[in-house]
Amino acid sequence: MVAPAPRRPGPSPCPRCGRTAPPGSGAFCPWCGRYLAALEWVATTPGGQASSPPQRRDRYTGPPRYRAVPRWGLPVGPWRAPAASDDEPLLPVHRARALAAQLVPVLWVTVVMSLVAAVAESWRYGLLLLSRTDALSADAVGWSDALVWFGGWSSVVAAVAAGVLTISWSLWAHRAAADRAGARAWRSRRRIVAGWVVPGWNLVAPGSLLAETEHAALELPPGRRPSPSRELLVWWALWAACVLLAVVALLWRLRTGTQALADGVVLHLWADVLAAVTAWRTVRVVRLLTALLEPRAQGPRELLVSRQAANPDAVRAERAEPAPAGPPAAPTAAPDPAEPSRG
Known part of the structure; x- marks a missing residue:
């Protein structure tokens, strides 16, 4: 009041x-x-002024009207942050980390779709076994064909997307590893891309590329021959087997005959299973090499060291305070107890 x-x-x-x-x-x-x-x-x-009476609002009369077409407006396309002139370009390690964050989810999608395709092929093979002694249901055959079609094409699309991202990630990871080791990346972009896509060459080039990336990321001597880790060797073997089995499965489709079709179903089944395993191991390799390029600090560690000394007097001497630095004092003789002190 x-x-x-x-x-x-x-x-x-x-x-x-x-x-x-x-x-x-x-x-x-x-x-x-x-x-x-x-x-x-x-x-x-409390602490305020007297409230003024509410003002009367005018009735809504619709959107504003202009006599001519307005010249102002928003630019076409999504909003983008303005690039400053003094901004530094992204480092290769940052690009590799960003691509790895996109690649890992796509690889997991490839794993799931390859397993779906493997289940569809196994169902089709089971129907082939049943068809030898009994007639098949039209619904079962229709659902089997639909699942094979969906699993096959979805796994192919996921594999292509994962392959494009993997090649892009390997380009920047190779450059980031060379920068970390203080060396120059001797593989060009065309050479790296050709090593992934050229038939025959893609059996050995990707493994050697990732081995060099791992060697440089560990800051090992540049003149020393790269020695791939066990994780990388397992991935290399799976990658080569997956490529070879995929080529064999594609060429097998050219054969005709009932037995050839049944064998082709089994071949596609194992190809899908191997693709899923290879994609899963690729996730582990991508995470491993990306972490080696710029390992994150884990904080200080406390290390407890215990030592047992044979002589207890030596331990007490080490725990004693050290004497102040200075010139060594001249040795003096111990006072004689019988001699009176001079004050």
Whole structure:
């Protein structure tokens, strides 16, 4: 509440005795002493001013109208942060890490789709075995064909997407490893891409490329021959087997005959299983090499070292405070107990 404010000026009759005070008699009644000014109490919020009456809003009349077509507007396309002139380009290690973050989910999708394709091929092979002794249901055959079609094409699309991202990641990972080792990347971009896609060459080139990347990321001597780790050797063997089996499965489709079709189903089944395993091992290799390019600090470590000494006096001597640095003092003879001290 705020202090009362007078409502209207001028003399007014006293509300207690009803008499009108003469002009100039003051704010109190000269006969009964009551306060004569009329009061108006205004309630306000603590620490604030009196609330003003709400303003009346006009009725909505629709969107604004212009006499001519406005010249202003937003640019076409998504919003992009303006690139400053002093911004430094991204380092190869940052590009490799960003591509690895996109590649790993796509590889997991490849694993799932390859397993779906393997299940579809196994179902089809089971139907082939049943068809030797009994007639098959049209619904079962239809669902089997649909699942084979979906699993086959989805696994192919996922594998192609994963392959494109893998090649891009290997390009920047190779350059980042060379920068980390303080050397120059001797493989060009065309050579790296050709090593992934050229038939025959893609059996050995990807493994040697990742072996060099691992060698440089570990900061080993550049003149020393790279020695791949066990994780990389396992991936290399799976990669070569997957490529060879995929080529054999494609060439097998050219054969005709009932037995050739049944063998082709089994071949596609093992090709899908091997593709899923290879994609899973690729996830591990990508994570391993990306972590080697720029290992993250894990914080300080506390290492407790215990030592047992054979002589306890040696331990006490080591725990004693060291003597202050200075020139060695001359040796003095021990005082004789029989000789009186000189004060």
